[in-house]
Amino acid sequence: xxTYQELKRQIADLEAKAEEARKQELQSIISxxxxxxxxYGLTAKDLGLTADGSSRRQGATVAxxxxxxxxxxxxxxxxxxxxxxxxxxxxxxxEDFLIK
Numbered sequence: 001x002x003t004y005q006e007l008k009r010q011i012a013d014l015e016a017k018a019e020e021a022r023k024q025e026l027q028s029i030i031s032x033x034x035x036x037x038x039x040y041g042l043t044a045k046d047l048g049l050t051a052d053g054s055s056r057r058q059g060a061t062v063a064x065x066x067x068x069x070x071x072x073x074x075x076x077x078x079x080x081x082x083x084x085x086x087x088x089x090x091x092x093x094x095e096d097f098l099i100k
Contacts, residue, residue, distance in 0.1 A: 067097055
């Protein structure tokens with residue numbers, strides 16, 4: 001039966017071998033992808049990316065769904081703002097603030 005230390009050493013050896021195999025395979029995969037991009041004339045836009053490689057969805061604005069009593073706006077995503085939390089605690093309903 002192997003000891004804990006022997007098993008840890010085997011794990012480290014296997015992780016190193018796996019990383020080396022990944023690096024070797026990566027070059028042929030990248031070459032294949034570049035070949036397909038050239039073959040089909042694909043652009044960053046076709047792949048759902050902007051020209052700088054970032055996602056198109058990144059930074060997309062969302063229209064506000066709720067408006068507070070003082071004109072505050074909230075999309076309904078993320079953490080609830082204090083004005084809506086306070087209103088709910090005081091018996092109001094989130095739907096009372098829907099923008100129509």
